[in-house]
Amino acid sequence: MYYKINIMKAQDKVWYITGASKGLGLSLVKQLLAAGNRVAATSRSLEDLKLAVGGHENFLPLAVDLTSEASVKDSVDSVIKQWSRLDVVVNNAGYGLLGSLEELSDKESRDNFEVNVFGTLNVIRNVMPVLRRQRFGHIFNIASIGGFVGSFPGFGIYCATKFAVVGLSESLAAEAKAFGVNVTVVQPGYFRTNFLTSGSLAVPANEIAEYADVRESQKAHQTGIDGNQPGDPEKAAAVMIEMAQQEAPALHLFLGRDAYDMADKKILLVQNDMDKWETLATSTAFEETVNK
Numbered sequence: 250m251y252y253k254i255n256i257m258k259a260q261d262k263v264w265y266i267t268g269a270s271k272g273l274g275l276s277l278v279k280q281l282l283a284a285g286n287r288v289a290a291t292s293r294s295l296e297d298l299k300l301a302v303g304g305h306e307n308f309l310p311l312a313v314d315l316t317s318e319a320s321v322k323d324s325v326d327s328v329i330k331q332w333s334r335l336d337v338v339v340n341n342a343g344y345g346l347l348g349s350l351e352e353l354s355d356k357e358s359r360d361n362f363e364v365n366v367f368g369t370l371n372v373i374r375n376v377m378p379v380l381r382r383q384r385f386g387h388i389f390n391i392a393s394i395g396g397f398v399g400s401f402p403g404f405g406i407y408c409a410t411k412f413a414v415v416g417l418s419e420s421l422a423a424e425a426k427a428f429g430v431n432v433t434v435v436q437p438g439y440f441r442t443n444f445l446t447s448g449s450l451a452v453p454a455n456e457i458a459e460y461a462d463v464r465e466s467q468k469a470h471q472t473g474i475d476g477n478q479p480g481d482p483e484k485a486a487a488v489m490i491e492m493a494q495q496e497a498p499a500l501h502l503f504l505g506r507d508a509y510d511m512a513d514k515k516i517l518l519v520q521n522d523m524d525k526w527e528t529l530a531t532s533t534a535f536e537e538t539v540n541k
Contacts, residue, residue: 263332265325267291267315267372268342270298273391273440276486277339278302289328291342315342315368325375337493338376339389340369347467348453349460350405357453358406365410373421380430387431387493390418394438394508398515403463422500431498435489438508440480480505
């Protein structure tokens with residue numbers, strides 16, 4: 250398929266990427282810098298970020314607490330002060346949470362929402378004034394195939410955060426369209442990053458042994474799937490960079506064959522339920538009164 254590239258050259262953009270010291274975020278930063286882009290990247294640890302990326306004249310490393318709107322605002326202000334504009338925003342920061350809905354505490358659940366959802370919203374609120382004023386820009390929100398398919402034992406809260414990211418991205422796309430701002434919600438399958446390591450995947454403080462399926466899922470993800478994921482994060486980053494060049498980019502970007510297969514199964518399941526129960530489910534309208 251032929252893709253028409255935007256007038257603005259691929260190497261002439263200013264990117265702002267959260268959660269950039271490892272994983273997909275780091276792959277994006279390195280590829281973008283190598284292509285000549287200017288990149289502002291955030292991490293909780295400035296030293297980790299500098300160590301991971303190294304020195305580069307077009308690189309602006311930023312220590313940011315995404316749960317603090319003031320911290321996020323300061324970082325966006327720094328980007329505008331440095332380069333006077335902002336072209337592409339990638340809300341990549343987040344972490345996994347594995348535990349049944351019963352065993353996860355209120356705090357454990359809310360903490361996951363604070364980073365995965367409200368951290369993303371903090372960024373959106375602070376970049377949209379810039380993008381609106383410019384009348385152009387592109388926001389990538391990194392969700393997960395778990396934001397479309399929720400049937401993973403032990404991932405209920407994590408899936409809920411990513412379903413939220415998908416929903417708010419769809420609304421943001423409708424809201425931002427009038428200002429020339431594109432939105433893409435990225436829904437990856439399994440990619441070979443450190444997402445399933447202890448630093449990126451939290452587990453409940455108080456496990457309930459009766460949840461055998463959850464414990465089996467936990468064991469599989471921590472010892473079997475980790476390090477054997479089929480997706481190459483370097484290729485995922487390249488796909489996103491290519492998508493950023495499109496005049497009409499995707500709103501929903503499923504990444505990986507596994508993500509596509511799971512999405513296809515979910516769509517079929519929903520369609521089957523709709524077909525089976527259509528008569529009953531649509532028998533809800535008021536009866537019309539016939540005037541004689």
